[in-house]
Amino acid sequence: MAQLERTHLAIVRAVDQHGSLTAAAEQLHLTQSALSHAIRKLEDQLGVAIWTREGRRLRPTQAGAYLLSVANRLIPQLTHAEARLRQFAQGERGTLRIGIECHPCYAWLLKVVSPYLANWPDVDVDVKQEFQFSGIGALFGHEIDLLVTPDPLFRTGLQFEAVLDYEQVLVVGPRHRLAGTPCVQPDQLAQETLISYPVPIDRLDIYTQFLLPAGIRPKRHKPIETTDIMLQMVASGRGVAALPRWLANEYAERLGVTAIRLGERGIDKQIFLGIRQAEAGIDYLHAFVELARAHRNHGG
């Protein structure tokens, strides 16, 4: 009997965003009265209050809060579906929404995206770095269509494939005492300043796979947003950083930084591409994975 419609979701959402029915009405190009009527009717039909009216304020009830969470989850999906359908109309293939879960992933992506865009002029590319939850959650939740990550997940309706093998190395400046050493041991970093991207320590391989097992912590730890600045700091002797070897090499000549193996065996890493299994057949998605795979064989 009662039907939860898109309008209801939109109203609840708008009220949450704007704080009042009146303001929400404006955004939705409706009158305050319309919203009031609409929600009133829904409340009657479901037999549950969405908001408690406290003075002239609307405070969501438990049911209201739940409805809001549903709205925040579903409305974006509806919106995206519409957009996608319109793209079909214009002969565009669609938008490839790529999610990134690590900084080196981004650097790698830049190399692959440009040839892809050239091959697929009717596909747009969107890159997102922030998700409601994790990248995998974003894949499941249809926030993104493709995930670039160091942490794959098999056997789940998703499909992962490695597209880049690389070595994580220590990068030091030209006059650093360790420059020229073939490899470095954890305790040699005890007096160093470690520069890294601003992510939790348990996401930094140099900690989880190198320093922490040896019980070592660097003297100081400094987070920096961008690779460029990070390496300028390293070049000027203000600290050391851990980066993929291929990324370090790109800066080696220009800045005079050098790469040093972490431990005797080095730290090996991979970057994976993940998609929803059900969509493995979509041509422009498949093509991206193919292109990435080709890149791998050339040696990125």
Add this chain to the structure above:
Amino acid sequence: MAQLERTHLAIVRAVDQHGSLTAAAEQLHLTQSALSHAIRKLEDQLGVAIWTREGRRLRPTQAGAYLLSVANRLIPQLTHAEARLRQFAQGERGTLRIGIECHPCYAWLLKVVSPYLANWPDVDVDVKQEFQFSGIGALFGHEIDLLVTPDPLFRTGLQFEAVLDYEQVLVVGPRHRLAGTPCVQPDQLAQETLISYPVPIDRLDIYTQFLLPAGIRPKRHKPIETTDIMLQMVASGRGVAALPRWLANEYAERLGVTAIRLGERGIDKQIFLGIRQAEAGIDYLHAFVELARAHRNHGG
């Protein structure tokens, strides 16, 4: 301008299910004309065809197929949201939708569910064993609220917790030549008939962790649906099975079956409970996890 409404999703879905507009109209308690008009309008507004009209048949276009997949994903969520809201109305807390990913999980669940139902009379419990993709996908997709699984996944917006440690053992009948042996080696099973639940081999620990590493395969492999029948078969000497020790013990006296350690160190397993992190605070959900945790400490 164009709005993708719930009706559109419902129509596309119904047409897919029933094969024709006319039949779909009946299910939706509308006329064939209404559906025709509705979709026509949507097509005009979006500028894309949903179906190609081939004779008197409707074949979904690419856009139509896409729309159908969206419908199949979103309509159930809307339906469930409605149901949930009605539950709020009746003072019920909600429905705890539990997903099960392994057979022992089910046996374990049975023990925990009954005290839970007693403590939370206003919560319904639903158990699902089949998902569109994996259990983890079902959690992300809001098909279920709680997952019972041997394969946890950390750091993703989900929250996993171990609720049972147990040993996977070999179960043999009373007159079996191995009965009484303290532990068994892989090659001793080469001439046996192995009875297991009907799941792929790569989901059976006795294969992945015991037989396959040693390069052994049992003489025969027979899948059986239920634990009872499985153990009756074992008791009557028709084969051997691998089960949790605690589960085998429950049948030990009645059927005279005995448990034997697999290898010298045994195979240790865990069962985990997973929920969406955002919902960790929901009282009746939290209570289930608490109850499970308490069970663990008593020794299940």
Add this chain to the structure above:
DNA sequence: CTAACTCATGAATTCAATGCATGTTTTGAT
């Protein structure tokens, strides 16, 4: 205490969704 703002509500109105009647095409049986 009033001015300004909020949401609620009943009645009027509008406009979109639906149904009806009918047309067109396909399908399949005779």
Add this chain to the structure above:
DNA sequence: ATCAAAACATGCATTGAATTCATGAGTTAG
């Protein structure tokens, strides 16, 4: 071939649900 049945399309009429309008009642702040 022919004809009846079945399925979708479409123009027009109708209905009714959603929206607006006008107003009321309550809250807040200066």
